[in-house]
Ligand code: PMP
């Protein structure tokens with residue numbers, strides 16, 4: 001094993017899902033829905049399989065999907081993109097992140113990134129030789145500290161890697177925070193890579209506003225999203241990037257040697273999904289909001305301090321009211337103590353103290369599954 005990989009260990013998601021399988025625990029750890037997305041979308045994939053979409057598609061993705069991505073950005077956000085040059089399909093958002101960082105970050109470049117991080121950011125920045133400059137989001141509300149953001153930008157900073165709605169905290173950037181990011185990016189001429197995979201999963205009327213829509217941002221912003229989150233097909237691994245041609249080209253420059261191309265039959269299906277009317281997207285978010293409320297009320301009742309998210313499908317708790325101090329130890333013994341799996345948020349922080357007592361719970365699960373998890377968690381009281 002190379003030192004590069006050995007240092008990374010095993011991703012927490014694989015570790016905790018394996019623990020759930022081994023112990024028969026209810027898995028509220030790794031974020032994947034336990035209900036599939038719409039049947040009509042599955043049907044398009046089946047037809048594509050039967051109709052010969054079984055060889056390498058174009059590296060940047062099939063035209064029908066690139067056109068659907070461009071149309072989606074225009075319909076929802078008023079962003080006009082050329083599907084031929086300003087959109088590319090990737091193997092999940094995970095490959096979009098890898099391609100963007102490998103394609104845009106040189107060794108020694110500093111990248112401002114929000115922590116807690118989605119874990120692949122750290123790994124890929126290390127592959128690229130980039131240096132992360134974290135800005136720490138803290139309980140209870142995980143708002144972006146604008147002074148800390150400004151302090152994180154230095155002479156070697158070339159990019160910001162932003163994620164909103166934010167995994168794992170559920171924070172959604174507000175107007176003041178978005179403008180602070182914009183002001184810094186413009187002032188220091190930074191590239192902004194923005195992971196917006198939870199773009200359609202916001203609650204209580206909180207709006208997701210893409211950073212690319214702010215004045216001065218379109219020309220410097222690479223936006224990442226994924227069919228996994230909006231349509232509950234995480235196993236299909238269809239993601240994409242959109243933005244100015246040089247940023248998309250740089251990402252594809254790396255992507256061509258990572259996977260070359262991405263799953264052919266799933267691309268027309270996700271193209272079809274992107275065309276669903278707004279009622280589909282809003283209904284999905286409302287269902288998820290009800291699950292959020294169910295889970296958060298239940299966790300509060302068990303005795304956790306619970307931070308209700310504005311978006312994503314994750315809620316965060318502080319475990320200290322139940323007499324625990326360390327989220328890693330808590331999550332490792334939780335399958336035995338209560339038959340439930342959750343994720344220790346601490347592993348996504350460089351500032352371990354900020355994350356030590358925090359635990360993340362996924363609510364993209366059926367009502368009965370959440371009820372069962374909550375029933376089991378009563379054992380902790
Ligand atoms: N970014 C964030 C913030 C995520 O939560 C996820 C999903 N785990 C991804 C990227 C990866 O998405 P995909 O499954 O499409 O690779």
Ligand code: GLN
Nearest residue numbers: 013014029030031032167
């Ligand atoms: N995005 C999901 C999560 O945060 C799954 C991540 C993964 O399995 N890599 O739980």
